[in-house]
Amino acid sequence: MSNITDDYPLSEKRPDRLTTPTGASWTDIDLQSVLDGALGMSDLRIAPETLELQARIAESAGRSQLAENLRRAAELVGVPEARILEVYQALRPGRSTPGELESLADELESQYRADRCARFLREAAQAYAS
Amino acid sequence: MKSKRLDLSSRRPINQDSFIQEWPETGLILFNSPFDPKPGIRISQGRLCELDGKPEAEFDLIDRFIARYAIDLARAEEAMALDSTEVARRLIDVDVPRRELVELFGALTPAKIVEVVNRLNTVEMMMALQKMRARRTPSNQAHVTNRKENPALLAADAAEAVERGFSELETTVGVSRYAPFNALALLIGSQTGRGTALTQCAVEEALSLKLALLGLTTYAETLSVYGTEKAFHDGDDTPWSKAFLASAYASRGVKVRFTSGTGSEALMGHAEAKSMLYLEARCLVAIKGAGSQGVQNGSISCIALPESLPGGVRGVLAENLIATLLDLELASGNDALASHSPIRKSAKLMLQFLPGTDYIFSGYSSMPKEDNLFGGGNFDAHDLDDYNVLQRDMQVDGGLRPVSDEAVLKVRRRAAQAVQAVFRQLELPPVSDAEVEAATRAESSADMPERDVVGDLEAAGRFLEEGRSGLDVIRALAREGFDDIARKVLALQKLRLSGDHLQTSAMVLPGPRVVSAVNDPNDYRGPGTGYSLSPERRQEIASLNQALDPREIGREPSSQSGGFLRETGEARPGTDPREIVIALGPAFGAELRATLLGIPHQEVLQAMIDGIRAEGLRPRVVKIYATSDCGFIGHRGAQLSGSGISIGIQSKGTTIIHQRDLEPLNNLELFPQAPNLDLSSYRTIGQNAAKYAKGEPVAPVPTRIDNTARLKYIVRTTVLHLHETRQVVKDRKPRELDWSPIQAEVGSEAVEKVAQG
Numbered sequence: 001m002s003n004i005t006d007d008y009p010l011s012e013k014r015p016d017r018l019t020t021p022t023g024a025s026w027t028d029i030d031l032q033s034v035l036d037g038a039l040g041m042s043d044l045r046i047a048p049e050t051l052e053l054q055a056r057i058a059e060s061a062g063r064s065q066l067a068e069n070l071r072r073a074a075e076l077v078g079v080p081e082a083r084i085l086e087v088y089q090a091l092r093p094g095r096s097t098p099g100e101l102e103s104l105a106d107e108l109e110s111q112y113r114a115d116r117c118a119r120f121l122r123e124a125a126q127a128y129a130s
Numbered sequence: 131m132k133s134k135r136l137d138l139s140s141r142r143p144i145n146q147d148s149f150i151q152e153w154p155e156t157g158l159i160l161f162n163s164p165f166d167p168k169p170g171i172r173i174s175q176g177r178l179c180e181l182d183g184k185p186e187a188e189f190d191l192i193d194r195f196i197a198r199y200a201i202d203l204a205r206a207e208e209a210m211a212l213d214s215t216e217v218a219r220r221l222i223d224v225d226v227p228r229r230e231l232v233e234l235f236g237a238l239t240p241a242k243i244v245e246v247v248n249r250l251n252t253v254e255m256m257m258a259l260q261k262m263r264a265r266r267t268p269s270n271q272a273h274v275t276n277r278k279e280n281p282a283l284l285a286a287d288a289a290e291a292v293e294r295g296f297s298e299l300e301t302t303v304g305v306s307r308y309a310p311f312n313a314l315a316l317l318i319g320s321q322t323g324r325g326t327a328l329t330q331c332a333v334e335e336a337l338s339l340k341l342a343l344l345g346l347t348t349y350a351e352t353l354s355v356y357g358t359e360k361a362f363h364d365g366d367d368t369p370w371s372k373a374f375l376a377s378a379y380a381s382r383g384v385k386v387r388f389t390s391g392t393g394s395e396a397l398m399g400h401a402e403a404k405s406m407l408y409l410e411a412r413c414l415v416a417i418k419g420a421g422s423q424g425v426q427n428g429s430i431s432c433i434a435l436p437e438s439l440p441g442g443v444r445g446v447l448a449e450n451l452i453a454t455l456l457d458l459e460l461a462s463g464n465d466a467l468a469s470h471s472p473i474r475k476s477a478k479l480m481l482q483f484l485p486g487t488d489y490i491f492s493g494y495s496s497m498p499k500e501d502n503l504f505g506g507g508n509f510d511a512h513d514l515d516d517y518n519v520l521q522r523d524m525q526v527d528g529g530l531r532p533v534s535d536e537a538v539l540k541v542r543r544r545a546a547q548a549v550q551a552v553f554r555q556l557e558l559p560p561v562s563d564a565e566v567e568a569a570t571r572a573e574s575s576a577d578m579p580e581r582d583v584v585g586d587l588e589a590a591g592r593f594l595e596e597g598r599s600g601l602d603v604i605r606a607l608a609r610e611g612f613d614d615i616a617r618k619v620l621a622l623q624k625l626r627l628s629g630d631h632l633q634t635s636a637m638v639l640p641g642p643r644v645v646s647a648v649n650d651p652n653d654y655r656g657p658g659t660g661y662s663l664s665p666e667r668r669q670e671i672a673s674l675n676q677a678l679d680p681r682e683i684g685r686e687p688s689s690q691s692g693g694f695l696r697e698t699g700e701a702r703p704g705t706d707p708r709e710i711v712i713a714l715g716p717a718f719g720a721e722l723r724a725t726l727l728g729i730p731h732q733e734v735l736q737a738m739i740d741g742i743r744a745e746g747l748r749p750r751v752v753k754i755y756a757t758s759d760c761g762f763i764g765h766r767g768a769q770l771s772g773s774g775i776s777i778g779i780q781s782k783g784t785t786i787i788h789q790r791d792l793e794p795l796n797n798l799e800l801f802p803q804a805p806n807l808d809l810s811s812y813r814t815i816g817q818n819a820a821k822y823a824k825g826e827p828v829a830p831v832p833t834r835i836d837n838t839a840r841l842k843y844i845v846r847t848t849v850l851h852l853h854e855t856r857q858v859v860k861d862r863k864p865r866e867l868d869w870s871p872i873q874a875e876v877g878s879e880a881v882e883k884v885a886q887g
Binding site for chain 2 (some may be wrong): 005008009010011012015018019020026029030031034039040041044045046047050051053054057058059061062063065066067068069070072073074075076077078081084086087088091092093115117120121123124127130
């Protein structure tokens with residue numbers, strides 16, 4: 001079985017596996033398409049599947065915490081930036097009650113299927129409360 | 131009371147640094163505070179319930195975070211049971227691979243890690259750092275800022291920094307509303323030349339994230355972590371909020387590294403009586419737990435605080451090392467001003483420079499210090515030549531390269547022009563031609579024309595509100611004919627899709643090609659392994675602008691005419707007691723035409739002749755071929771001299787007064803430091819030689835002491851002497867010479883025949 005790290009860097013070795021959350025492929029993105037106005041910043045976003053590939057690469061290099069971070073990131077791809085910043089704010093010291101963090105966790109879970117992030121928030125809430 | 135010497139010493143730069151004794155109760159101690167916990171761990175039912183002597187009930191937020199995310203519990207009990215000295219020995223044992231140690235340290239507690247590292251002396255820590263840094267190829271990061279926040283100058287400085295080899299550039303702001311323009315200028319400048327670099331803008335977290343999302347920056351480094359809960363609280367964050375932010379950056383394909391460093395907790399008054407290194411170990415373990423790929427540490431802006439304490443510099447090396455033991459990318463400090471003393475600064479740098487780290491500086495001030503908005507810069511633009519020499523001296527890859535003046539000016543001008551064009555396209559306040567020209571040639575922002583600050587800030591605010599992005603910059607560049615830069619900026623934006631640069635220790639090379647600890651892992655296993663300079667890189671480092679071709683030395687096109695000497699036959703011993711022989715080295719007035727200092731041989735000879743004549747004696751000139759040694763030249767001359775006195779002179783100007791009955795390497799007077807001799811010295815030498823012949827009392831020719839003469843001239847001396855030695859013909863007898871006097875002094879008389887005795 002080939003090692004996933006053999007595919008790294010994906011941008012050189014497996015650009016065929018790279019697509020954006022808006023469905024654009026690696027080769028769709030060139031200077032001409034930018035000049036035509038066919039592309040926006042939203043087309044230059046990493047896809048959750050790509051983050052999962054990078055998580056597996058990190059894992060196979062022995063970096064389990066980095067892999068976990070990348071998997072949390074994969075869940076956040078679909079969360080709007082403003083909402084991400086609000087969650088960040090909520091996690092800062094003294095900003096939220098455990099209940100507020102809990103309801104944010106619920107929202108991440110139900111709206112964005114961000115289970116790892118939700119668990120992370122609940123663990124924070126528990127730590128903040130003790 | 132002080133002696134004059136002590137008084138001068140007390141004003142040396144080193145004595146402007148602050149030094150204090152340890153004060154453990156406040157955390158002013160590097161290692162081994164009496165209040166530091168002892169290493170220990172207790173795991174019950176897969177749960178860490180005691181950490182370094184503290185039961186779970188007493189855990190603070192950092193302990194909880196570490197216990198939950200950072201320590202490999204499956205291995206922890208076994209790893210913690212190992213003897214610390216034994217673990218320390220494995221760090222410098224080339225037969226124990228890095229990966230094995232990374233697994234081991236992933237299962238240790240902060241107190242245990244500190245105990246292990248503290249068993250190493252400074253050199254051992256450097257050996258360990260060489261082996262344990264994550265990426266094989268070392269690199270370097272630059273700071274690029276200026277006091278006027280002039281975008282043309284920022285772009286020009288960024289372009290020059292990349293040309294010089296920096297692979298990451300960091301800017302910041304004096305006025306935070308400038309942030310989008312500063313980020314924009316760096317983005318353009320960083321992609322102008324043949325190289326490439328990731329860029330960041332250090333501002334408040336939310337703004338920093340926004341700039342990254344807009345594609346105006348390509349990485350971030352602002353995620354500060356502290357070793358006590360109170361310090362963390364004052365930084366308005368928790369380990370969870372920082373970890374979440376790291377995931378947020380990653381979700382948009384943006385590289386990020388955390389920041390920590392010894393001394394920050396003591397500075398904030400929240401050290402809880404713990405040693406700086408113990409608190410830093412807690413930071414680093416938490417950072418690993420957060421899933422960060424890397425960290426910048428090495429005390430960073432607090433550096434003068436650990437350096438005021440015993441073991442401060444060793445402690446900072448220890449914290450760098452711990453980051454690598456935890457498998458984190460390391461940008462190893464050396465950014466803030468660490469000492470008034472150039473000796474101390476350079477010595478400190480060696481601890482990271484020699485072993486190599488992922489980024490040796492987490493911000494080398496690529497412009498002059500006075501323009502550094504990060505508060506100084508330990509080394510700046512004016513030290514770059516020194517840095518290049520250090521790389522060459524030690525054959526160490528410090529990430530930089532020598533560059534030609536032409537290349538620097540070219541990329542600076544083009545970067546400034548590109549910013550001018552983008553500002554025009556995007557209808558931002560204009561960048562004038564005068565600004566472009568000034569940015570190309572400036573020393574610092576003091577040389578830049580003033581801009582309309584209010585207009586710039588308004589425009590920068592609008593720019594951000596309208597959500598102008600990296601794509602707008604790309605379009606503007608292309609429309610103005612800067613397609614090459616546009617393509618490179620786009621290639622960086624596109625890299626986000628791949629996430630390749632989210633892996634540990636990623637740097638981006640031209641292409642763009644990502645090189646990280648995944649595809650370039652440090653494989654150091656002792657001599658002959660790990661990173662080594664390629665032949666091309668070795669040549670690049672060797673090729674300083676100021677390095678001369680030694681074959682050209684002494685061969686410079688010269689206005690000094692040769693041909694003022696003419697051989698007339700073999701020189702015979704003279705009998706005239708009034709003659710002084712001037713014995714010339716084999717290349718004198720022939721292959722070589724001037725002394726070390728460039729004094730024409732003809733003038734030197736004339737001065738000695740004039741000196742001899744002034745004493746009423748007769749000069750006679752011979753050429754010695756059998757030797758290039760000054761003593762022997764003089765000695766041979768003395769054997770030919772009717773008076774028994776001679777002056778021997780090498781082509782480089784070294785001179786001796788010799789006497790027939792002395793041993794060859796003895797002398798009456800020797801003037802070994804040719805750089806200290808001028809024409810009047812040569813004249814006095816002629817006079818003195820004559821006085822010896824007359825038996826008159828002689829006051830030796832006064833010479834100056836110049837401590838740097840040897841330093842300045844040893845290369846030229848060596849090469850000139852080489853040329854002279856090549857003219858030696860062992861068996862050739864001395865030759866009698868006619869010489870042409872200097873025209874101006876002797877009118878129309880063309881050739882003066884030297885009478886033989």
